Amino acid sequence: MTERRRLLALLPAAAFVVAVAIGPAAILLGRGIADGGGIAGLATLLGDPLNRTAVANSLLQGALSAAGAVVLGYPVGLYLGRYAGPRGGVLRAVLLVPFLLPSVVMAFAIEGLFGPGGTVGAVVPAVRALGSGLGGIVAANVIFNLPLVALLTAVGVESASVELEDAASALGAPPSRVYRDVWAAPSLLGAAAGALVTFLLSALAFAAPLLLCGARCYTIEARVWSLDTVLLEPNAASALAAVSVAFLAVPTALYLVLSHRLRVGRSGRPRPPRPIRGAGPCGIVAVTVGVVGVVVLVLGSVLYRSLAGGGSGSGAAAAGWLALGSPRIAAATGVSVAGAVANTVGFAVAGALVALLLGIVSGFALKRAPGAARGLPGLLFAPLLISPIVLSLALATVWGPVVAGPGSWGLVVAAQATLALPFALESLWVALRSRPAGPREAAEILGARPFVAYLDTDVAGSAGALRTAVLFAFALCLGEFTATYFLTSFATPGFATLPVVLYDLQGPGVRLFAAADAVAGLLVLVSLAVLAAVALGGRRVEL
């Protein structure tokens, strides 16, 4: 089989991303610019003070969130990569729960924890600034994205040469000098990649500004949504979406460069387990314990409120869970809780299957034609640049008329899978890259076709990583809110998922807070169950 034919294995993943994300987004943005009066129209658009405020908010919220996530996530990443040892798997799983939670649950949890009536805010008035407004948005973004910074920092630490570190120590370099000369650069590379992705996800945050602050804190993402669905100005929305793509192009490109360098650092031959360097400096351990404590507090608070009925005002224990069967929910949100669960699980299973199939097929190209497949991760990370609102707007505009009617559920699956794909596949690719070529070559010499040999050796040997990738994709799809909310509200009514129901239950005119508490608790439990399955399987999620 020639290298060119092996590269055909890249086609499904590339075609999927181009058809679902890049193509529709390009059409949408092109139309938006053309219909909005070209470059002059863009200038007029940016002259609008609300749009300018949205741009400024995106910059401010992105920068503050990235800084906060690095300050807290970098020490945690050092602990994970260097000192955690066998404890690392469980710790990674706990830290990842917030990232897998729907952003709407995170906003909900922050308000319930630090807000004036919140679990902590009611007792400690000083923390109320973190319960709403800019402080609340940044707090939600930091807790949501901190696992990315920590795990990418840990990847950097693990890519540093143990042999070089030993040599430097034996030559008389004290620990601070060994840090400076051997593992500061790769760990900071990981932290910088984490900071950039935090900036991107925070500058494009949707649920947190919407729920914790309102219009004065809207990011570009929220403003695009507002222009399209509230103010009914689709051309202005498309034009502003084009501005957001330009705005995010540099950080996205930088992130791709840094993550590529991180991947290169860990793609070599399999290494023995990294030795654990003691228990870790007190400062690093203290920050790690503090961060884990906050994560546990956030999750515990959501679960507590779901059981205690704290948000309902009634105070009746488990009132929310009992209210989940109420017909009022279906009347208010357009779907029963059972229906929302079925939608959520159905979409997540479909999204995970898409990720599984594309991961296995593209992994073949990655393994057999690694040079040519170098651009693949970049291609799959393109949706970061497009953002969930722009993606769903593009899908609804370009594909909506084609798949109108019952088939439109496919748009939700496509959007969820596109957004989950790059994060989910990294776990699989790291495992595939480290598989030795020997068994696959032996299978081919014994007569197996190249793809069969790949399945029988590389894929079969990466079964644990495959399961992790599928579970991670499942959890990411399960927690996706922004694109799902947009699509289920307009293009595909009747397909609302649990995060969408949770948002609607708190909306004006509905205000079923006890049921909302229970739905949030349910989502936390599902995320915990998925990550427990990953941790108990002895695997770890890679980023």
Next chain:
Amino acid sequence: MSSSELLRVDGLCVDWDGRPVLRSVGLRVGANELVVLLGPNGSGKTTLLRTIVGLERPSSGRVWFDGQELRDRPTHRRGIGLLAQEPALFPRRSVAANVAYGLEVGRRPPAEVRDRVREMLALVGLAGFDDRPPTALSGGERQRVALARTLAPRPRLVLLDEPFAAIDVERRAELLGDFRRALRATGTAAVHVTHDREEGFLLADRVLLLWEGALVQSGPPEAVLRRPVTPAVARFLGYNVLPGADGPVAVEPHAVRLGPPGTGAVDAEVLADGPTGSERRTYLLAGDGRRIEARRPAAAPSLSPGTIVGVTWTETVPIGAAVGAPV
């Protein structure tokens, strides 16, 4: 600790998850001595070196260096050099900057650093390589840079962990000679770890034999070769282990004679036979399942696989520690 002892290890034990890796190892290394630590893969050689230099923590036992107990002293304050199989050069530092590293962290004056780097590079045959990046060097050259870097801060003892394992066979002999010369020239004592017995016996002032985590034999190369302590050690040292009047004896392959079937002490089937340079090597399988190696003159007749021959031997070496012999 006597004044001539540079390193002393007593009762050193290392456990990994409850599995003993080193079992009460004790050894002494004198100033300027080159000790070779010999043992099969997995016998604990690397772990012993890493424990001495402070990269592994022992579960019990003590290490003294230059009269000082090292228990609570971190690696960077031990002053013991370590050269591993992997040269582990700083990729973004030039050859000269790599060699200067240990001097820089020791805050030596720049002029001294410059002179010492030049001296070390000349010693390892790399004069003029100062500004080259490590990526422009061959495997052997990188290992020479690593040796120069290890010796530059003037450690009184260096630990060499199979530094030639990844080097081509033809380059290895050259490097062995250069390493030995460099160590002698700088008056540095060394513990050299290898599983290659020929390399070990070629270099050593004294050989230590590590077997399943325990030190089983110690002495000058000739003494160790003259009296392997167990049949397994004898086989590791290259002997055939054959039946003797008072139990198994070690027989050197050159002492094995082949004749017609029924004329020797045992009959054996030829498995393989072929010339290897100046001699002919023959592998045989005796009726009791014992494997025997014979080395015969190059002019000896070839034997087809499957041929049955009679095997005798002319000289034997006793197996088992001599009474009162120190380990």
